[in-house]
Amino acid sequence: MAARTDFEANPEMAGSQADEKQNSDSRFESTAAVDPALEKLLVRKQDARIIPLAAGIYLLCYLDRSNIGNAKVLNHTTGHDLLSETNMSNYDFTIALMIFLIAYALFEVPSNYFLKKMKPSRWIAFLMFSWGTITICLGAAHSFAVVTVLRFLLGVFEAGLFPGLIYYLTFWYKPEERSVRVATILASATLAGAFGGAIAYGVGHMNQVHSLSGWRWLFILEGIPSVLSSFLVWFCLPDFPESASWLSAEEKDIAAYRLAEQGSHGDSKSMTWEDAKSTILEWRLWCHYLIYFGISAPFSSLSLFTPSITAGLGFADLRAQLMTVPPYAAAYVVTLLVSWSADKYNARALHSAAFSLIGAVGFIASATLPADSYSPRYGCLIIAACGSFACIPPLLGWLSSNLHSTAAIGLAIALNISMGAPGQIVGVWIYKADEAAKGYPTGHWTNAGLLLFVSVGCIGMHGYYVWRNRRAVGTDQPRFKYPSIFPSVFRLHPQPRDICRSDRATGSMASTTFALEDAIKAIAENGFYHIQDSIVGRRILDMEENKQQFSTTSMAGLQFYRDNVRNNECIRSVLEESFEWCALGDYRRIQEDRGHVFQLRRGGAKADVFVVQLWKDGCRGIYWRGSHRIPRETLGSVRAANRMWEVASAKLERAGCEPVLLDFQIGGLVILDARVAFETDHGSPITCSFAPSYQLRSWPKLIPPQNDNANEMVMELQTGKVGVYFETEGQD
Template sequence: MTTQQPIRNDVVEEKYPADIKHIDSLEDARDTDSELKDNAVRPSHVDVDDGFDPKVMKRLVRKIDLHVIPILALMYCISLIDRTNLSMARAANNKAMNKELGLDVGNRYSLATMIFFIPYIILEIPSQIGLRAFGPKIWLSLSCLLWGVVMMCFGFLQNWQGLVGLRALLGAFESTLFPGAAYLIACWYPRKQMATRNTAFYFGSTAVGGLSSILAWGISQMHGTAGKSGWRWIFILEGIMTVFIGVLGFIFMHEFPDRAKFLTPEEKEIVRIRIDRDRGDATHDPLTLKKIGKYAIEVKPWIFGIMFTATTLSAYSMAYFLPTILQGMGFSNMLSQVLYAPPKIWAVVPGMFLAYWCDKTRQRAVGVMFNALLLVIGTIMFSQLENSKKEARYAGVFLAFGGATMNVPLIIAWTQTSIRSQSKRAFTAALLVAWGGIGGILAGVLFIEKEAKRGYPTGIWSTVALNILVIICAGGFKLWFMYQNRRADRGEIILEDHPGFRYQA
């Protein structure tokens, strides 16, 4: 955000009023689009789809949805399964993995969960440079294939040190996917569709991934097959699945809009016009060290990062420790694995509805604050209610898991709607996911193994406190963004280096 000479909004609005002329052809759209940019017309004065046949636009958006979202969701689904199946493998066959690898000594298990996030965080920003250099088809698909090979290697471990090493390698390869997917989705869609598409991508993966506990329990019944424990078969078979999905990526993954082969030249131009009308950054600008330094000193992405950390702390802690928490509620070993699935699946419908509402109304803060409140209430319910109220405690798990999983795509979408330029979009996506990795580290540090029998009080209350902070930050952002928009309307400042840009609060 920079301060420049006041903008003559009165002149702009006189030449291009709010009810701007209808566009009858793609050529007219190009001409009008150029005029809009030349005269600094605010995006609110023209809809991104103005002048295009609604039926044509509906078909085009559906075409993009079907080509872009499903393969990303499938890859992220297996990514979530592979990074979090450690808890399922550990719980399988009366914790045979603990005995064979010595994970019940000290904080070895917490170290194994935490180490994943060290390379995951460090490599986030470099991974975005590789994404642009090699393209999503090669970069993301090859990464998926390689971490699938690593996952199979888990099945042949002989000690806990090897587990820690493979978890670190897994984090290195998985670091490419989430920020890459967030960036790719942002390059395809205008801001009014970001929350729904990010939520569809994320929930498409978490809903199917929610069944991973049942899958892991089923695979663990192979205990003793070929002389291997059930937990080893979980890693081997799920690793094979990952390699297969990586191969599918080479077939079905698509490039950025300007390189997409499934679009006609006219359709590519429509995509470009929509993005330029929305925020004026359809043209790629490379991410350089100078730009990284410029973006890194802005406060806004870091606050979004702290909010994302609080959310992922909740998501990862339940992914890694929920089976143990459920056993503490009195559920059997088998039920603790099976009951892990429903809380991950239930939030799909309300989550998609909330994302649609946020896109439709452009009210970003309200959705984030609502989810954080759900998370706080649910966490207190499942951790503080008496053991005799087992059903109520399990209901709290639904609220907490729902609040966390619904907030992940909403915070990503809100971050992406609050910035301009493709290089900044790549940097911010990587920074945000890196902060999400810090949430994973905190889950491993704050949920202390020796506190397991007492319900992990340090981790629980840290989760509650950080998500109260999310509510405060989201409310603060809403007030600040509204204030800045009013200043921009008066011509006092230019937001995100573009006279027509306004925040969505």
């Protein structure tokens, strides 16, 4: 099993374990595959540690948030309910609900910042202790003013939990794994609704025990578990895979490799203003936010008014509390099933569209049925609850899977859920107390309209993404454009030169005027040597058009490497001149990341790792001349989310390095020292890394194609002074 490539066997190179506490564990990922069995065991281990605890946390949060809906009608017939004892009107009650949501909207984004800054276990434990204490204090409220202030504070401390948990999962799971886990956590809200009704039914029998009304006991008894559980979370909630003591070194390697491109990273760099600006100004994300606004009103109104709705269906007092259990219980099961299906078939948008439509049908039926049709309307309530709750986890998973940096994920999730707060505010106003006898038509029609909006929005965004993906096939056109930040660049126009050309069929050399001395001198002085080559560009296009992988596990990928790298006389001559023996140790495609400068290896006394980057036509790369000679202490590079070393362009300039823009108008290649700083200005280069045996000992071996036809090619590639570090060969 190969998990990731360490570009080092000593602290000078990227990824030294000795530097882990200084954010320097930059393990340069390999294209070698992770053993599926080991990965499956790792995910199960993570699930056992994380998901039950996260679901329990959210269940307690939701209990403490929504129990005010139970308190409103609990023991109403005896005059010992919340409104009677605090002299609140229905209007006052709605204001108290809205105040909570205003605080919730204001504090979601800053809370996600502190979650990353203070570690998830510390921040979430602090939030739990705070909201649990406030919930207990609500049991002592005697006026509208006190209830309102406490509800505002409750919103402040509960605001960060749900977006924080969604963000937290991106540290541990790949996009296709998140929806069902988000669903499990979110479904605990529906479970809390079911438990809340059952608990309220039981606590209602404690009315006037020790001279306290049932609603006061409800707040006290549901606040205490949050306070006590905060200590458990402080010590037991794991923060990041790289710091989890219960993961072995191999499991940490697998976790890092799994999420190298599609996850967030606990020790990645902090958000910059440019990160924030590019996320805030991305119009497609605002479409996601508007869709989430639409689902938030049904979610909020059902959470807070289900006890009132059931009370209007002919169920009185404590029985009304008990009858809130079936809608929530059904929604819990449906939410889990829908999220599992959305992940399995990778169709989050369509699942959300379908079930928001089902929820809309439930609300429309409730609004049109006669007010005294209690049983049919109760059935429609169950359908509406199932549809409304089930479409939320796929929506959140859909958003996070279309974001590709830690900074963007954290901010976008918080903005998304903050945009839901206005929708939730709508939800607290639409179920009017004076419409109880009519069956709350305003609330039902409003929710139906918003759910139809969600369904149409999901289908529209799905169509947009399909269109963008089809248009991007076979091109280097970036899916999302972010502003570039780098100083003035010196554009190097390629000079005419006699270069080696590869015969398209065999990869043999068609020109013999290549000057090896010039290439070796350029790499030693500048750090890189480049060639314009249209054949390389065309072959990359051929691979893209056939949707083939640039990987040693793919027969086509291995043939591409043989024909365009190993059999390229220019590349082979440089490698054979530089090393007694070396081997390909990493083979992958580096994604475009305009505005960010990276190194594949940080520091080192000599050039003992060489990299070949192949570019197709129309692509551009920026290479910092002389950066390979700058000590790592001077540049102060830090590990980035893509598992490479990121370095500030200002530090490179101060060190006397010069940025050179290579414009590959027809395609071409660059041979570079791995210590050279570079930027993928436009396009995604095919990248092959070569190292001698003493370096390769710390690298995982590459996996060859798993078929008999590959054996001959594998044997061929193992001969000569340039080999491949295959798992089957066991080179030293």
